[in-house]
Amino acid sequence: MTDLLAFDTGLLKAMLARALRRGGDFAEIYIEDRESLGLRLEDGRIEQTSGGRELGAAVRLLSGEHTFYAYSDAVDEAGLTAAADAVAAAVSAGAPSAGVVDLGAVRADAGRNPVLMPPSEVAITRKADLVRAGDEAARAVGAEIVQATVGYGDTRQRVLIVNSLGDAVFDDRTRTRFIAQVVARRGEVIQTGHETVGGSAGFELLDEATARGVAETAAEKARVMLDAKPAPVGAMPVVLANGFGGTLFHEACGHGLEADAIAKGASIYAGKLGEMVAAPIVSAYDDGSLPNGWGSQAFDDEGVPTQKTLVIEEGRLTGYLYDRLRAREAGAQPTGNGRRQSFRHVPIPRMTTTYIAPGDADPADVIASTPKGFYARSLAGGQVEPASGNFVFGVAEGYLIEDGRVTAPLRGATLVGNGIDILMKIDLIAGDFDVKTGVCGKDGQGVPVGTGQATLRIAEMTVGGTG
Amino acid sequence: MFDVLDAILERATAAGARDVEAYAESSTSHRIKVYRQEVEQLTAAQRRGVGVRVFRDGAVGHAYTSDLSDDALDAVVRRALDHAAVSDPDESAVLPAPGREPADVRPFDPRLPAATDEQRIAVALEAEATALAADPRVKTVEDAMYVDGDGEVFIASTAGVRGSYRAGQCYAFAYVLAEQEGQVETGYSYSVGRALQELDPAFVGGEAAGRACRLLGARKCPSMKAPVVLDPFVSASFFGVLSSALTADAVQKGRSLFAGREGELVAGELLDLLDDGTLPDGLDSAPFDGEGIPCGRTPLIGGGVLQGFLYDTYTARKAGRASTGNGLRSGYSGLPGVRPTNLVVAGPATPLPEIVAGIGRGVLVTDAVGVHSGANPVSGEFSVGISGVLIEDGEFTTPVREVTLAGDIIGMLKGITALGDDARWVPSGSILTPSVVIDGMAIGGT
Numbered sequence: 001m002t003d004l005l006a007f008d009t010g011l012l013k014a015m016l017a018r019a020l021r022r023g024g025d026f027a028e029i030y031i032e033d034r035e036s037l038g039l040r041l042e043d044g045r046i047e048q049t050s051g052g053r054e055l056g057a058a059v060r061l062l063s064g065e066h067t068f069y070a071y072s073d074a075v076d077e078a079g080l081t082a083a084a085d086a087v088a089a090a091v092s093a094g095a096p097s098a099g100v101v102d103l104g105a106v107r108a109d110a111g112r113n114p115v116l117m118p119p120s121e122v123a124i125t126r127k128a129d130l131v132r133a134g135d136e137a138a139r140a141v142g143a144e145i146v147q148a149t150v151g152y153g154d155t156r157q158r159v160l161i162v163n164s165l166g167d168a169v170f171d172d173r174t175r176t177r178f179i180a181q182v183v184a185r186r187g188e189v190i191q192t193g194h195e196t197v198g199g200s201a202g203f204e205l206l207d208e209a210t211a212r213g214v215a216e217t218a219a220e221k222a223r224v225m226l227d228a229k230p231a232p233v234g235a236m237p238v239v240l241a242n243g244f245g246g247t248l249f250h251e252a253c254g255h256g257l258e259a260d261a262i263a264k265g266a267s268i269y270a271g272k273l274g275e276m277v278a279a280p281i282v283s284a285y286d287d288g289s290l291p292n293g294w295g296s297q298a299f300d301d302e303g304v305p306t307q308k309t310l311v312i313e314e315g316r317l318t319g320y321l322y323d324r325l326r327a328r329e330a331g332a333q334p335t336g337n338g339r340r341q342s343f344r345h346v347p348i349p350r351m352t353t354t355y356i357a358p359g360d361a362d363p364a365d366v367i368a369s370t371p372k373g374f375y376a377r378s379l380a381g382g383q384v385e386p387a388s389g390n391f392v393f394g395v396a397e398g399y400l401i402e403d404g405r406v407t408a409p410l411r412g413a414t415l416v417g418n419g420i421d422i423l424m425k426i427d428l429i430a431g432d433f434d435v436k437t438g439v440c441g442k443d444g445q446g447v448p449v450g451t452g453q454a455t456l457r458i459a460e461m462t463v464g465g466t467g
Numbered sequence: 468m469f470d471v472l473d474a475i476l477e478r479a480t481a482a483g484a485r486d487v488e489a490y491a492e493s494s495t496s497h498r499i500k501v502y503r504q505e506v507e508q509l510t511a512a513q514r515r516g517v518g519v520r521v522f523r524d525g526a527v528g529h530a531y532t533s534d535l536s537d538d539a540l541d542a543v544v545r546r547a548l549d550h551a552a553v554s555d556p557d558e559s560a561v562l563p564a565p566g567r568e569p570a571d572v573r574p575f576d577p578r579l580p581a582a583t584d585e586q587r588i589a590v591a592l593e594a595e596a597t598a599l600a601a602d603p604r605v606k607t608v609e610d611a612m613y614v615d616g617d618g619e620v621f622i623a624s625t626a627g628v629r630g631s632y633r634a635g636q637c638y639a640f641a642y643v644l645a646e647q648e649g650q651v652e653t654g655y656s657y658s659v660g661r662a663l664q665e666l667d668p669a670f671v672g673g674e675a676a677g678r679a680c681r682l683l684g685a686r687k688c689p690s691m692k693a694p695v696v697l698d699p700f701v702s703a704s705f706f707g708v709l710s711s712a713l714t715a716d717a718v719q720k721g722r723s724l725f726a727g728r729e730g731e732l733v734a735g736e737l738l739d740l741l742d743d744g745t746l747p748d749g750l751d752s753a754p755f756d757g758e759g760i761p762c763g764r765t766p767l768i769g770g771g772v773l774q775g776f777l778y779d780t781y782t783a784r785k786a787g788r789a790s791t792g793n794g795l796r797s798g799y800s801g802l803p804g805v806r807p808t809n810l811v812v813a814g815p816a817t818p819l820p821e822i823v824a825g826i827g828r829g830v831l832v833t834d835a836v837g838v839h840s841g842a843n844p845v846s847g848e849f850s851v852g853i854s855g856v857l858i859e860d861g862e863f864t865t866p867v868r869e870v871t872l873a874g875d876i877i878g879m880l881k882g883i884t885a886l887g888d889d890a891r892w893v894p895s896g897s898i899l900t901p902s903v904v905i906d907g908m909a910i911g912g913t
Contacts, residue, residue, distance in 0.1 A: 039553070042720055043719075043720050044555075045554075045555035045557060046553060046554050046555045047527070047554065047555075048520070048527040048528070048529050048550075048554060048560075048802050049527070049528055049529065049550035049551070049553055049554045050528075050529035050530065050531075050550060050802055051529075051530055051531075051546060051550060052518070052530045052531035052532055052543065052546065052800060053531075053532050053533070053534065053539070053542070053543075054516065054531075054532070054533045054800065055533050055534050056533060065502075065505070065507065066505065066506055066507060066508070066509075067507065067508040067509070068508075068509050068510075069508065069509065069510040069511070070510070070511045070512065071510075071512050071513070072512075072513040073513065073514060073515050073516060073533040073534075074513070079513075082513070086511045087511075090506075090509050090511070090584060124549060124550070124552075124553050125553055127553075128553040146721050147720055147721045147722065183721060183722060185721065189846070190721075190724070190846045190847075191846060192846070231850075233690060233871070233873075233909075233911040234911075264502070264607060264609055265606070265607060265644075266607070266609050266644060344512065344514070346508060346510060382836075383836040383852075384836075385653055385836070387609070387644050387651045387653055388650075388651045388652065388653070390836070390852070390868065390869060391836070391852075392836045392851060392852030392871075394850065411846070411848060412848040412849070412850050412873060413850065414850040414851065414852065414871055414873070416852045416869055416870075416871055417869075418869075462869070462871075462911075464850050464852070464870075464871025464873055464911040465850060465871075465873060465911070
């Protein structure tokens with residue numbers, strides 16, 4: 001059972017019919033074969049290297065707005081039968097039952113995120129060399145670097161998705177990522193820095209220079225913050241740097257555009273299509289088709305091709321992010337945003353790579369035109385309540401802006417605000433667009449996402465600090 | 468499952484490995500979400516798989532598989548050996564040896580798997596219905612859930628470790644949105660148990676609704692330095708983040724602000740903090756940890772003084788002492804890592820009304836966002852967004868939101884002046900904590 005493409009489609013069709021036999025209007029089988037490898041270096045040594053293979057299958061049955069889901073690690077006729085029977089038993093008797101359309105030829109789109117060097121064909125020792133090079137580069141930044149955690153990871157996930165509409169999709173996804181987390185210490189002061197690179201791509205993404213660069217950047221961030229003073233408290237102009245700054249848009253706005261939050265009225269963006277939700281200079285996208293992007297794949301986890309979706313056009317709300325279920329309820333088209341962490345998770349609307357489109361200001365001018373403010377160079381992550389739009393972000397690397405210049409590093413700062421309010425106050429966007437990689441958590445599921453933006457300024461925002 | 472473990476030990480030994488450990492898991496789980504009194508999502512799951520660790524001259528390799536066929540077992544052994552070949556050796560990395568008797572814990576109630584889907588659905592429905600009926604300002608119950616897990620774990624090694632146990636737990640959860648004059652506030656609550664019969668869904672719905680409604684009308688308050696009362700949910704999230712700094716792993720790698728402070732006063736003198744994997748009602752209790760070492764009771768802070776840290780086999784050997792039974796795994800695919808089992812925040816309790824009556828001006832904190840991103844367990848600094856209720860002249864007055872709470876962890880711990888009499892289990896991380904009163908916190912508002 002290694003080749004998903006060799007799966008007997010007759011058996012799969014029979015299992016879809018079995019799931020639908022007591023009622024339901026849509027059935028789907030998701031079969032996944034995932035191989036992963038992770039290397040982690042800490043304290044100068046590569047620790048317990050780990051990796052493996054997980055195989056599993058899930059059967060999903062929709063009946064109106066109800067979802068029934070069963071999964072098993074057994075990807076054989078017995079496992080599929082048990083899962084199909086479990087969902088069939090759960091559906092209320094007498095619900096209308098849809099038929100199963102004959103499965104078409106299995107579709108695949110291998111050209112979307114080309115893999116030049118499959119990680120499985122690269123010796124594990126070369127991967128180990130990269131993390132060792134990263135460790136060396138981080139420590140070379142200075143005697144104040146006391147700890148470096150350097151990680152390498154690759155996964156190959158192959159999925160076969162069939163449904164009662166007759167869709168049959170195969171997607172072969174390779175992801176590669178390199179991460180550095182560095183600790184600097186001077187006396188009692190300890191600071192950390194983080195940097196990462198990753199993509200839906202193979203080992204060609206990384207070489208020794210890239211690995212060293214990632215580790216050095218993380219080490220520099222940690223070292224600079226040793227001199228940080230406590231951040232001030234209060235409302236002030238905030239400049240968000242390119243790349244990591246995009247997490248703010250992801251959290252403060254993106255989650256509110258996911259169609260499950262919209263359907264439940266649990267989003268400040270519900271019912272606001274066509275309305276102004278941001279300053280007129282703001283346009284934003286979710287793009288699951290960005291070539292080789294960390295958040296990209298050819299198809300989503302419901303077999304829908306990924307796409308570039310305009311969500312905000314010149315300040316106006318133009319669209320939401322749909323999976324099949326929510327698109328069906330809303331009478332909309334799925335947008336390729338139905339994603340799941342694995343066969344153990346129900347697909348839900350999720351972002352892919354979400355970003356504010358670049359503007360034409362010069363990044364240096366954004367700072368120079370700010371007499372006094374806060375410069376957030378990198379964010380530590382944050383949380384948002386989609387229902388109210390309220391969010392809070394930790395700032396990993398922040399600075400004071402004085403007389404149009406970046407001056408003292410500041411520590412312990414958070415950014416607090418409300419999604420729409422903040423987007424309305426964006427008054428400058430530069431052209432230095434960049435995307436960073438992350439893993440987004442929602443409903444207990446983590447999926448790879450990209451967040452991006454150019455350097456931009458928010459005219460006023462609350463900074464919470466200790467100074 | 469022991470036959471699978473034995474087959475793995477045999478194959479790895481045949482391939483030249485001397486020290487091998489295999490860990491397997493077989494579990495079932497249910498997750499039911501209701502919305503507007505109908506089942507929105509029902510998930511039934513089967514999960515099983517095996518993980519293998521090989522130790523070769525101090526170099527460790529780990530591999531896992533969900534496929535238990537002969538070929539897959541060969542592959543997983545081969546992978547583990549390949550992985551050991553690139554790991555760096557460390558003399559402290561050794562196969563855990565069988566130790567004392569497993570702890571006398573039976574974390575399983577046969578009523579859990581005996582429940583029917585109808586009973587499980589009824590729990591979630593009752594939580595939602597109670598929340599909706601609790602207050603006209605409740606707009607919707609975004610999540611009303613019943614979740615359970617029932618699993619067996621098995622471990623065997625060439626050092627003679629051999630054991631298994633079955634553990635089960637379930638919880639009811641509600642997340643409520645309340646609305647008034649266009650302002651939306653949220654509230655949540657849990658009830659946890661080893662069997663569905665132990666859950667109190669009506670309490671969950673009522674409490675979640677009350678917590679959301681209580682915040683309606685909230686606005687910023689002025690910035691101040693004042694005492695705060697962290698309710699048990701907020702306290703649990705703080706102690707959850709803090710606990711990572713109390714592991715020997717963080718200490719040995721220079722990632723803990725508690726390193727080298729054993730015997731020092733690090734918290735208010737009334738505070739006790741301990742890890743206890745043997746408590747009958749602790750959700751993370753078990754006879755042994757992910758390395759087969761018996762779970763135990765480990766004092767971390769006693770009378771405000773730092774007592775010690777949590778250890779697995781590797782960190783214990785490095786420190787020249789014994790594991791505390793805190794080498795925990797997240798499933799068959801995870802490696803053991805040093806983590807708390809059940810954390811208990813304890814000390815002399817004061818009735819909550821008495822605490823509030825004694826505060827001239829302060830804030831009861833009922834929600835904190837950004838604790839995981841805004842609190843840095845390495846530097847000890849934190850700054851989080853909070854919601855809650857203002858306390859003035861010993862009484863609750865207006866609700867507050869969009870304000871920040873900032874400080875450093877040691878300063879905060881030392882500022883703890885009282886503990887409430889309302890201790891309860893909070894499931895994210897399994898923490899038993901009352902409300903905690905802290906003096907002199909920096910609140911950033913208008």
